[in-house]
Amino acid sequence: MLYVICLLLLLLQCNILSARHSVPLHTHTGVICVMLEMHCNPFLSLPLSFCRRLQEQQYRTSSLPAIPNPFPELCSPAGSPTLCPGDALGNSVRLLPLQIVKVFSEDCIGKVVEIPAEMTARDLCQLLVYKSHCVDDNSWALVEHHPAMGLERCLEDHEVVVQVQASMTSESKFLFRKNYAKYEFFKNPLNFFPEQMVAWCQESNSTIPPSHLLQSFLNSSSCPEIQGHLYVKESSRKAWKKQHMFLRRSGLYVSTKGASKEPRHLQLLADLEDSNIFTVIAGRRILNAPTEYGFCIKPNRVRSEQKELRMLCAEDEQSRTCWMTAFRLFKYGILLYQNYKIPQQRKALLSHFSAPRSVSENSLVAMDFSGRIGRVIDNPVEAQSAALEEGHAWRKRSQRMHNLGSPSPLHPSSLSAVIHKTQLWFHGRITREESHRMIHQQGQVDGLFLLRDSQSNPKAFVLTLCHHQKIKHFQILPCEEDGQMFFSLDDGATKFTDLIQLVEFYQLNRGVLPCKLKHPCTIVAL
Numbered sequence: 001m002l003y004v005i006c007l008l009l010l011l012l013q014c015n016i017l018s019a020r021h022s023v024p025l026h027t028h029t030g031v032i033c034v035m036l037e038m039h040c041n042p043f044l045s046l047p048l049s050f051c052r053r054l055q056e057q058q059y060r061t062s063s064l065p066a067i068p069n070p071f072p073e074l075c076s077p078a079g080s081p082t083l084c085p086g087d088a089l090g091n092s093v094r095l096l097p098l099q100i101v102k103v104f105s106e107d108c109i110g111k112v113v114e115i116p117a118e119m120t121a122r123d124l125c126q127l128l129v130y131k132s133h134c135v136d137d138n139s140w141a142l143v144e145h146h147p148a149m150g151l152e153r154c155l156e157d158h159e160v161v162v163q164v165q166a167s168m169t170s171e172s173k174f175l176f177r178k179n180y181a182k183y184e185f186f187k188n189p190l191n192f193f194p195e196q197m198v199a200w201c202q203e204s205n206s207t208i209p210p211s212h213l214l215q216s217f218l219n220s221s222s223c224p225e226i227q228g229h230l231y232v233k234e235s236s237r238k239a240w241k242k243q244h245m246f247l248r249r250s251g252l253y254v255s256t257k258g259a260s261k262e263p264r265h266l267q268l269l270a271d272l273e274d275s276n277i278f279t280v281i282a283g284r285r286i287l288n289a290p291t292e293y294g295f296c297i298k299p300n301r302v303r304s305e306q307k308e309l310r311m312l313c314a315e316d317e318q319s320r321t322c323w324m325t326a327f328r329l330f331k332y333g334i335l336l337y338q339n340y341k342i343p344q345q346r347k348a349l350l351s352h353f354s355a356p357r358s359v360s361e362n363s364l365v366a367m368d369f370s371g372r373i374g375r376v377i378d379n380p381v382e383a384q385s386a387a388l389e390e391g392h393a394w395r396k397r398s399q400r401m402h403n404l405g406s407p408s409p410l411h412p413s414s415l416s417a418v419i420h421k422t423q424l425w426f427h428g429r430i431t432r433e434e435s436h437r438m439i440h441q442q443g444q445v446d447g448l449f450l451l452r453d454s455q456s457n458p459k460a461f462v463l464t465l466c467h468h469q470k471i472k473h474f475q476i477l478p479c480e481e482d483g484q485m486f487f488s489l490d491d492g493a494t495k496f497t498d499l500i501q502l503v504e505f506y507q508l509n510r511g512v513l514p515c516k517l518k519h520p521c522t523i524v525a526l
Contacts, residue, residue, distance in 0.1 A: 099162045103128060103142070103174045103526065106441075110173075111526035115161065122157035122339070128176050134524050138343040141179035144278075146172045149306065150286050151278035151296055154179050156332060157339040169303050176526060180519045181443030183340040185325050189213050191468075192325050194318060197228050217329040218337055223248070226326045227259075228319060231290050232269075233311035240290050240313065245269070247323060249330050252297065252310075270297040270310045277327045280311065289313045293320040297327075317444065317469045420451065420499035425520035429453045435464040436471055438521050444469050447518025451476075451499060461499065463489065464521075467514040474513065476502065489513075 098114040101124070105111075111131075115124060125140040134140070141154040144164060148171050155164060165174075185192040193213060200223055216222040226247040231240045232254070244255045246266065253266040260266075280287070280294030287294070290313055297310040314320035328336060366383035368375050377383040420426050427435070430452050439448055444466050454460040454475060461476040476499070478485055479492045486495035487502055490512045496502040507517045 099165075101161055101165060101174065103176050104145075105526045106175065106177055106523045107525055109525055117160075117162050119161055120157060121155040121159050121161055121164075122342075124161050125176070128526065132524050132526055139178050139180050139182070139519070141177060141182055143175035143177055143179075144168065144172065145175050146278075148172075149296075149309070150281045150283065151298065152281060153276060153278045154182060156328075156336070157342070158335060167300055167303065176524075178442045178519075178522060180445045180448055181321075183336075184443065184445050185329075186214065186337065186340050192318075193226075193322055197226055197319070197322050199225055199227055217326070218334050220249075220333055226323060228323075229315070230323070231313035233287065233289075233313075235307050238288055240288075245312075247326055247330065271299075272327065272331045274301070275299050277324050279324070280313075283311070283313065287311060291315060293317055295320055295324055321444075321469065423451075423500060423503075423520075424522040424524075425449065425503065426451045426499070427521075427523070429455075431455065432473070435462075435473075438523075439464065439466050439471050442521050443519075444471075445519060446515050448521055449517045449519070450521035451503070461487070465513060465515070465517070472514065 097117060099117050100112060101115055102110050102112050103124075111128075113124070113127065113131075115127070119127075121142045125142055126136065128134075129136045129140055142161065143152050143154055145152045146169070148169070152175070155161070161174075190213070198213065216224045226245075228245060229242055230245045231242050233240050244259045246253045246255065246261065249272070251268050251272055252270040254269045255261070255265050256267055257265040275297050278296045278298055280289070280296050283289040283294030284292045289311075293314040293316060295312055295314070297312070299308055302308040312323075314323060366377040366386060368377050368386065377386060421428070427438070427450055430438075432455070435450060435452055438450065442448060446467050448466040450464050452462050452464065454462050457475070457477070459478050463474040463476060465472050465474065474489055476487050476489050477491075479488050479495060480486070481495065484497075486492075486497060487499060488495050489502065489506070494505070494511065496505065503517060505511070506513055510516050
């Protein structure tokens, strides 16, 4: 106990000395050790000369010459190639500067985010998905939108957002939306490249086998080309001229003599290396284009000069998609395939740690729970009769509950009329033209769909579905049976209590539709 008291009094004496002679407190640690070793009296004051020697020793340590850094390559260009004594490790770490980017959703609501200068479009999309609590299905895209010129394009996943923003005008902006067709050509290449439009650059005019179609585009040593007629807007004039075009790795060429491939008849119209391809919005109304399938090749150095833009127009949607997809493949090549494979590799890596339950139609089986234990119904006829019996029993049970009294606001019969409004695929009272625009913007792939209110029948709904790049509309009519309201797409042959059941059914069964419902057309507010 006496020993502890002596130590406390010794520390107090050291504090007094530090105040009198401006000696840092940490230098007295050695003083305490020296006094204990010499068995000095702690109540006596320390010699002033001893404290001065300790202080001078500290000054000499801080004035030592700088030590050469053995790893100068780890320093930043602006950093010092030497290590100074007293510099902490954290002082040499420099944070990357953050850039401000404003992203808009399709409801014109903007969100300001701070991102690193090297962040790619894929990383920014994942950040927005996380902040908006969306489902990350690798179909989100960042869109470069130029309202003054009527142009927009989806950024590639590897593009640096800050670099793209530097080439945009003050009126341009980024949009955050779905794009299911971004890598769809890797899954179904024959739907994107018609046989009559793809050929070799040589004079042999031989066609490319379907099995080697994508390999020929990704292989830089091969020489495929896209050929066909396009409408070209003449510079300084409003007229459009129909000409035969050839798209190759070296650029877009126009033939001055019919469909001739001879070099003396080919004129370079646009370069691919320093340009990007955009979709033209409302080109028929603004530019007086012959069709509504317009696209544009815009040099990167051009901001708002209309005369530098190469305005083109195809005859149908399939031709426009073929030209624009081939442009991306010629410009980026194998890099596009790597962007397509990255999400699949991440998904395969996560599958080793977790085994998610499959929700495909192949994993759904009919079960019988009437006995003591459940059993799988293998006979298809028995499974169908069991499903019909269960459906009739459920309807009778629901009708009996309905006859007991007036339904409350939380009763199933009341919820069935409004429950669909909570779903992302339902868009309320939008027009037919607006539904077309949304389907166009989100990719026009098979199975892309949305539901909306009918404009002609206030009690009905409309299913808008895309199939083979064509948009079709199917009316959903209400029908009444045994005093209960149902919804049907096939004149009452298949009935559903609400629209959610209807959508879930046609996601697993094609029925009267040309294809199954696969991709919901959604709009998420940031």
